[in-house]
Amino acid sequence: MRLAVALRRRLSEAFTLDVTFDVHWAAEQRIAGVFGPSGCGKTTTLALLAGLARPDAGRIALGERVLHDAASRVDVPPHARAVGLVAQDALLFPHLDVRANVEYGARRRAARAAPSFDDVVDALRLAALLGRPVDALSGGERQRVALARALRSGPELLLLDEPVSALDEASRWEALGLIESVTRAFAVPALFVSHRRDELLRLAATVVRLDAGRVVAVGAPSAVLAPARDDTHAVPNVFRVEVRDDGSVSPAPGVALHLAVPAARGAPLWCRLSSAAIALELPGPETPSSVRNRLRGTVVALESAPGRVRVAVDVGIPLLADVTADAARALGLAPGATVLCAFKAHALEVLA
Amino acid sequence: MFDAAQWQALRISAGVGLAAVALVMPPAVLAGHLLATRSFRGKALVETCLLLPLVLPPVVTGYALLLLLGRRGLGPLLDALGLSVVFTWRGCVLASAVMAFPLAYRACRTAFEAVDPRLAALARTLGATRRDAFLSVTLPLARRGVIAGAVLAFARSVGEFGATIVLAGNVEGETRTLPVAVFQESQSRGLEAVAPLAALSVVLAVGALVASEALARRGAA
Numbered sequence: 001m002r003l004a005v006a007l008r009r010r011l012s013e014a015f016t017l018d019v020t021f022d023v024h025w026a027a028e029q030r031i032a033g034v035f036g037p038s039g040c041g042k043t044t045t046l047a048l049l050a051g052l053a054r055p056d057a058g059r060i061a062l063g064e065r066v067l068h069d070a071a072s073r074v075d076v077p078p079h080a081r082a083v084g085l086v087a088q089d090a091l092l093f094p095h096l097d098v099r100a101n102v103e104y105g106a107r108r109r110a111a112r113a114a115p116s117f118d119d120v121v122d123a124l125r126l127a128a129l130l131g132r133p134v135d136a137l138s139g140g141e142r143q144r145v146a147l148a149r150a151l152r153s154g155p156e157l158l159l160l161d162e163p164v165s166a167l168d169e170a171s172r173w174e175a176l177g178l179i180e181s182v183t184r185a186f187a188v189p190a191l192f193v194s195h196r197r198d199e200l201l202r203l204a205a206t207v208v209r210l211d212a213g214r215v216v217a218v219g220a221p222s223a224v225l226a227p228a229r230d231d232t233h234a235v236p237n238v239f240r241v242e243v244r245d246d247g248s249v250s251p252a253p254g255v256a257l258h259l260a261v262p263a264a265r266g267a268p269l270w271c272r273l274s275s276a277a278i279a280l281e282l283p284g285p286e287t288p289s290s291v292r293n294r295l296r297g298t299v300v301a302l303e304s305a306p307g308r309v310r311v312a313v314d315v316g317i318p319l320l321a322d323v324t325a326d327a328a329r330a331l332g333l334a335p336g337a338t339v340l341c342a343f344k345a346h347a348l349e350v351l352a
Numbered sequence: 353m354f355d356a357a358q359w360q361a362l363r364i365s366a367g368v369g370l371a372a373v374a375l376v377m378p379p380a381v382l383a384g385h386l387l388a389t390r391s392f393r394g395k396a397l398v399e400t401c402l403l404l405p406l407v408l409p410p411v412v413t414g415y416a417l418l419l420l421l422g423r424r425g426l427g428p429l430l431d432a433l434g435l436s437v438v439f440t441w442r443g444c445v446l447a448s449a450v451m452a453f454p455l456a457y458r459a460c461r462t463a464f465e466a467v468d469p470r471l472a473a474l475a476r477t478l479g480a481t482r483r484d485a486f487l488s489v490t491l492p493l494a495r496r497g498v499i500a501g502a503v504l505a506f507a508r509s510v511g512e513f514g515a516t517i518v519l520a521g522n523v524e525g526e527t528r529t530l531p532v533a534v535f536q537e538s539q540s541r542g543l544e545a546v547a548p549l550a551a552l553s554v555v556l557a558v559g560a561l562v563a564s565e566a567l568a569r570r571g572a573a
Contacts, residue, residue: 052473078476079484085477091470095492104488105478153478 001025001189003032003157007048007058017041017048017213023191023206030183033204034193035225041213042193046159049191050085051078062157082112084155084188088162090142092134098145099130105153114154115186123182124148140171147179151186158183158190164199173351176202197225198238202270202351237273238351239317252316258292260345270351277347278321280311281340282331292345295319299337302328309333315341353548360525361533362552365510368441368529372448372509373502376456380505381498384460385490389469406454410514414447417519421446443520444527448509456505463497464490500564507560511553530556 006020019041023032036042047053049060051067054075060067062083067076084105092101102121106114121127124144129137137145143163150158164175180203183190194200200207200221207224209217217224241249247262249269263269283296297315304310309328311321319341323333333339354362383402387395405413419425421437430436437443467490475485491498513531520527522536530553537546 050477052476077481078473079479079481081477083477085474087470087474091468091474093471093475093489093493095489104475104480108479108484110479149478 001063001156002061003049003189003191004059004061005045005049007045007055007060009044009048009053009055009058011041011044011213015041015213017044019045019210019213019215021208021215021218023208023218025189026205028184029205030188031180031190031192031203031205033200033207033221034191034210035195035197035200035207036210037195040210042195042210043161045210046085046161046191046193049157050083050159051076051081065156079108082109082154082156083159084150084153084157085159086143086146086150086161086163088165090139090146092137092142092145092149094134096134097130098126098132098134098137101134101145102126102130102148102152105149109152109154112154112156114152117152119186120148120151120182123185124178138171139167140175143167143175144178147182151182151188155188158188160190160192162194163192165194165196172199173202176351179203198272200225201238201240237275237278237319239271241269241271243269255295255316257295257348258345259348259350263350272349272351273319273343273347274349275310275320275322277343278319279342280313280321280323280327280331280333281342283338283340289342290344291342293341293343293348295341297339297341299333299335299339301335302333311339313339313341357524357528358533358537358549361528361530361549364441364444364526364528365530368444368448369506369509371445372452372512373456373506375445376449376453376505377498377502380453380456380460380501381491383457384462384498384501385464385486385494388461388464402457403454405451405515410451410512411518413450414515414518417443417447417450417515421519438519439521439523439527441520441526444512444516444529447515447519448512451512451515452505452508455508456501459497459501459504460494463494463501466497467493503560503564507557507564510556510560 003023005022008016008018010016025032034042034045044053048055055068055070057070059069059071066074067081068074093104096104103117106117121130124147126144126148129141129145134142134145147163160179163179164172167175176199179190179192192200192203204221206219207221208215209224239251241251241257243249243263243265244256245265248256248258249263249271250256251271257271295315297313297319300312300314302309302311304325308322309325311323311328311333313319313321321341331339387399418438421427421430427438435442437446471493472485472490475489476482480488511531513535516527516529517532522528522532528536530549534546534549534553537549
């Protein structure tokens with residue numbers, strides 16, 4: 001499936017959204033990302049794709065279908081676009097119970113194919129919730145219902161607008177795993193919009209990066225999502241690891257990390273490390289310690305922020321560590337310096 | 353307690369009230385939704401016009417309707433179609449509906465303003481046409497206010513006097529509604545004679561308000 005977008009829409013005197021990008025979904029990868037800070041035009045872009053807002057000029061083509069073409073006055077109305085939307089706050093219909101929400105689109109999807117009710121309910125673990133009113137659901141449950149509702153409408157493209165950002169950390173990673181598995185299971189291409197790097201690194205095969213209403217980069221997440229120095233939205237230290245024979249994991253050749261519980265051999269995992277959990281040490285004689293992970297690397301950059309200095313260290317993968325200004329001074333940290341990044345096995349979190 | 357003529361006035365008022373509600377609710381719902389969700393040039397002017405019957409003297413509203421629908425207006429055309437309005441029960445219904453419209457419209461507008469417009473937009477991405485999204489999402493979510501508006505409109509219709517007397521007159525058995533009967537009998541038989549009818553008017557008005565609240569509460573559940 002291919003989505004070709006070239007859109008312009010003036011939103012105010014000072015802000016015109018002008019985005020052009022082209023996304024291909026390969027058969028095995030179902031999720032493309034849109035990344036950008038708040039207010040960069042992400043949500044408006046989705047509204048234009050769904051047909052809920054009209055561009056001043058431009059064209060949208062999804063596969064062979066032209067959804068909008070200002071030049072030839074084509075504008076497929078939202079109900080005929082087969083573009084499903086999952087919003088940040090789920091937007092469940094409050095007057096309908098869970099089952100009626102899930103089936104809202106199923107009764108209106110005309111002749112389009114859609115996954116069966118039972119399959120969707122199973123995949124999103126909704127069986128126990130079906131008779132409940134939606135105001136009795138948790139945030140994670142609401143998002144699962146919203147996703148089920150969108151899937152049952154038989155979409156050819158799913159737009160996921162920051163669908164997990166309202167969830168707490170633990171549910172967030174579980175929800176991301178679920179999104180990945182259902183888009184794959186039901187073979188629906190999805191455009192996942194987020195202002196968080198870690199989510200897109202976890203999910204997306206391709207990322208479109210927006211800034212101030214323009215596309216500034218399209219490509220592989222690792223390239224497109226490289227943290228900029230001035231980027232306050234960076235959530236660093238999320239990486240993919242291979243599991244090794246001894247149950248340790250490796251994010252890059254020659255780098256081994258110990259987990260609190262050894263990993264079972266199998267598919268690669270995603271790990272996350274809080275920047276506050278990394279202690280920086282100068283190389284020296286080793287003293288016995290309970291710290292299981294100690295990686296030698298080179299300081300790449302330092303950036304002062306209120307209450308901390310953020311230190312970028314290359315240990316084979318990029319890591320960001322937060323230390324106090326006093327500590328940075330005492331260690332004499334400067335670009336080029338050799339340091340050890342030390343963190344306990346418990347600090348290394350395996351994501352769902 | 354009531355004599356035959358009073359019972360008849362009561363029946364006419366009830367019928368006129370129900371017919372006026374049926375007549376007034378569709379435009380009140382549409383106008384309420386339109387003005388709650390759209391912005392357009394001249395919106396303030398439209399809003400003022402819709403609320404005008406609320407502040408105009410009812411007799412003046414009745415006079416305007418009489419000019420519009422009487423012999424020098426659309427009267428001959430309506431007569432030819434067999435739909436005469438002036439001095440008929442249709443006149444009662446129309447006068448009541450016009451007078452009740454602002455109340456019904458205001459209640460509907462407030463109700464629609466409280467519904468998140470993104471819900472209807474989301475319904476459209478699920479395959480609902482604009483009309484379907486309105487009927488299956490927006491209207492059910494606004495039902496409390498819409499029902500309350502209908503009940504208020506009924507109460508207002510049953511109590512309508514000024515515009516009715518000008519447009520529909522005082523024809524016994526056809527246009528003599530409850531308030532018209534109260535006025536007529538107070539003139540001819542004295543105030544004591546109309547005390548039961550007056551009391552009934554109060555009961556009807558209070559009952560309508562209580563019912564409106566109760567319906568709204570049930571709608572919310």
